[in-house]
Amino acid sequence: MVTTTSHDSNLTPIEQAKKLAAFACAEKHVHNGCRLGVGSGSTVKYLVEYLKNAYTSGKLTNIVCIPTSFLTKQWLINAGLPTSDLDSYPELDVCIDGADEVDAQYTCIKGGGGCLAQEKIVQNASKHFYVIADHLKDSQKLGDRYNFIPIEVLPFAAQPLLRSIPAKFGGTAQLRDAVKKCGPIVTDNGNFIIDWSFEKNVENRNWQDVQIKLANTPGIVETGLFIGVTDAVFFAYPDGSVKELVNTARKSST
Numbered sequence: 001m002v003t004t005t006s007h008d009s010n011l012t013p014i015e016q017a018k019k020l021a022a023f024a025c026a027e028k029h030v031h032n033g034c035r036l037g038v039g040s041g042s043t044v045k046y047l048v049e050y051l052k053n054a055y056t057s058g059k060l061t062n063i064v065c066i067p068t069s070f071l072t073k074q075w076l077i078n079a080g081l082p083t084s085d086l087d088s089y090p091e092l093d094v095c096i097d098g099a100d101e102v103d104a105q106y107t108c109i110k111g112g113g114g115c116l117a118q119e120k121i122v123q124n125a126s127k128h129f130y131v132i133a134d135h136l137k138d139s140q141k142l143g144d145r146y147n148f149i150p151i152e153v154l155p156f157a158a159q160p161l162l163r164s165i166p167a168k169f170g171g172t173a174q175l176r177d178a179v180k181k182c183g184p185i186v187t188d189n190g191n192f193i194i195d196w197s198f199e200k201n202v203e204n205r206n207w208q209d210v211q212i213k214l215a216n217t218p219g220i221v222e223t224g225l226f227i228g229v230t231d232a233v234f235f236a237y238p239d240g241s242v243k244e245l246v247n248t249a250r251k252s253s254t
């Protein structure tokens with residue numbers, strides 16, 4: 001029996017929404033033979049559930065999954081899904097990932113789970129990028145829903161960057177602390193995360209310009225800003241509805 005239904009009455013409304021978004025997106029955009037980038041985070045866990053069901057039932061065949069984090073890799077392996085890496089599959093068809101916030105221009109903040117560098121690398125290797133999210137991540141303007149931009153930095157550069165990022169761009173910056181470890185979070189790449197709380201009252205901020213300046217700063221590995229790369233977002237609501245918002249600007253450029 002194919003069990004790709006997404007309804008689960010044991011889930012809270014918000015978890016149910018995450019699951020609905022993941023299932024609806026995968027149902028539409030993951031095809032047989034797909035080389036699939038698999039994002040990170042609690043919404044992606046439902047994507048892995050969908051893939052496991054569809055793959056073991058024979059509904060999906062010949063797929064290969066490329067994880068964006070250590071934890072996603074473990075989930076994929078435990079689910080018995082064919083799992084590989086960018087060394088073997090440097091070009092992917094589709095990447096599906098969660099987000100912390102998506103604005104009206106489809107710009108995303110990612111990295112709440114600290115996996116932003118590998119997520120961006122896998123997204124960049126993929127022809128299409130789809131975001132799955134519950135409705136709480138849907139915003140008009142970055143900052144309406146989420147408070148900071150995660151930035152992965154080399155540990156060697158962390159202290160100067162904690163001063164220079166707010167000095168150049170405003171707001172405040174802090175090193176992300178691990179919960180059960182005495183010290184900062186260490187990413188899958190051995191780096192630290194600076195959470196930059198940007199000022200919310202800046203009108204028409206040019207995020208592309210901010211991204212370019214941050215990316216050109218020595219010691220910054222990557223930022224959680226995903227600009228101009230999202231083909232569509234699947235937002236799901238606790239009432240069971242799912243909206244696919246297609247980025248028409250992106251469609252005409254691909």
Ligand SMILES: O=C(CO)[C@H](O)[C@H](O)COP(=O)(O)O
Pocket residue numbers: 039040041042043044097098099100109110111112113114115116119
């Ligand atoms: O970017 C991410 C991890 O680095 C996640 O996709 C983002 O934080 C959303 O996570 P969740 O689905 O748990 O809300």
